[in-house]
Amino acid sequence: MHFIFSNEVVLLFDFWSVHSSAGMALSVLVVLLLAVLYESIKVGKAKLLYQATVGMSIPTSQLTEETDQDSSSSDSPPVSRIRLRWFFCHFGQSLIHVIQVVIGYFMMLAVMSYNTWIFFGVILGSAVGYYLAYPLLSMV
Amino acid sequence: MAYNSTTVPHHHHPTTSASHSHGGGMGNMMMHMTFYFGFKNVELLFSGLVINTAGEMAGAFVAVFLLAMFYEGLKIARESLLRKSQVSIRYNSMPVPGPNGTILMETHKTVGQQMLSFPHLLQTVLHIIQVVISYFLMLIFMTYNGYLCIAVAAGAGTGYFLFSWKKAVVVDITEHCH
Numbered sequence: 645m646h647f648i649f650s651n652e653v654v655l656l657f658d659f660w661s662v663h664s665s666a667g668m669a670l671s672v673l674v675v676l677l678l679a680v681l682y683e684s685i686k687v688g689k690a691k692l693l694y695q696a697t698v699g700m701s702i703p704t705s706q707l708t709e710e711t712d713q714d715s716s717s718s719d720s721p722p723v724s725r726i727r728l729r730w731f732f733c734h735f736g737q738s739l740i741h742v743i744q745v746v747i748g749y750f751m752m753l754a755v756m757s758y759n760t761w762i763f764f765g766v767i768l769g770s771a772v773g774y775y776l777a778y779p780l781l782s783m784v
Numbered sequence: 785m786a787y788n789s790t791t792v793p794h795h796h797h798p799t800t801s802a803s804h805s806h807g808g809g810m811g812n813m814m815m816h817m818t819f820y821f822g823f824k825n826v827e828l829l830f831s832g833l834v835i836n837t838a839g840e841m842a843g844a845f846v847a848v849f850l851l852a853m854f855y856e857g858l859k860i861a862r863e864s865l866l867r868k869s870q871v872s873i874r875y876n877s878m879p880v881p882g883p884n885g886t887i888l889m890e891t892h893k894t895v896g897q898q899m900l901s902f903p904h905l906l907q908t909v910l911h912i913i914q915v916v917i918s919y920f921l922m923l924i925f926m927t928y929n930g931y932l933c934i935a936v937a938a939g940a941g942t943g944y945f946l947f948s949w950k951k952a953v954v955v956d957i958t959e960h961c962h
Contacts, residue, residue, distance in 0.1 A: 660818075737948075742938070745936070752925070756926065757817070
């Protein structure tokens with residue numbers, strides 16, 4: 645198996661079969677946008693975690709103190725609400741993680757089609773996504 | 785003028801099967817190139833491991849799910865082990881020209897491990913295990929079997945949810961620049 649330049653490829657699903665150069669251009673664009681989305685999800689997940697921990701940094705220190713001792717403190721209803729909020733935030737993060745894993749595997753399978761145009765689309769999309777998203781990581 | 789509409793959907797089947805036999809010429813002609821749902825004659829990673837019944841597919845689903853969960857847990861465990869074993873901190877200061885001709889002292893902080901220490905060897909062994917498991921998960925996803933792919937994704941999500949929960953509560957409130 646080797647890389648070929650071709651306008652015919654079947655990508656990932658049975659219905660996604662490309663025969664013409666216009667279809668190939670569109671497929672390369674879709675794959676490029678998928679790669680951009682993958683890089684931005686990576687940055688978005690880190691920012692979400694940072695905002696969540698900063699947003700409840702003081703209450704979570706109370707949370708760890710509560711788990712050390714066995715007694716329920718006097719302000720337990722706000723702590724349990726914070727726990728619930730943290731649970732939903734973390735659940736949302738796990739969903740985003742699943743989407744990131746699936747898109748990563750889809751990009752691997754797209755490259756596995758051994759079509760050079762699709763490969764270029766993945767590489768270019770990763771580059772553009774990294775270029776656009778990673779500066780946002782250091783911005784607060 | 786015998787143009788049947790039935791010839792059109794059959795048109796792309798010979799081309800895709802021709803590309804299959806070209807691409808899969810190194811022994812395995814049954815390689816799928818698109819997602820499918822099925823449990824008959826599914827080869828999984830090793831030559832003796834063939835799934836033929838729904839029960840075997842359910843067992844394979846659970847095994848792949850647990851493997852993906854273990855992979856996420858291994859990643860988190862390696863991170864926490866690294867943080868715990870980084871005890872040696874070296875500071876070195878160097879003079880740096882500042883504005884207005886003054887000289888400022890810039891301090892660099894390096895954290896690291898010794899090469900032959902036990903934590904580093906343990907990290908290396910765990911790294912090898914992590915690389916092998918990640919390649920196994922990639923190969924499992926490459927079977928294009930819908931059930932197994934869903935098992936990989938669900939296992940990764942559940943593993944991230946369970947293991948990163950603990951990590952996020954304990955670690956990230958103390959370290960802001962993570």
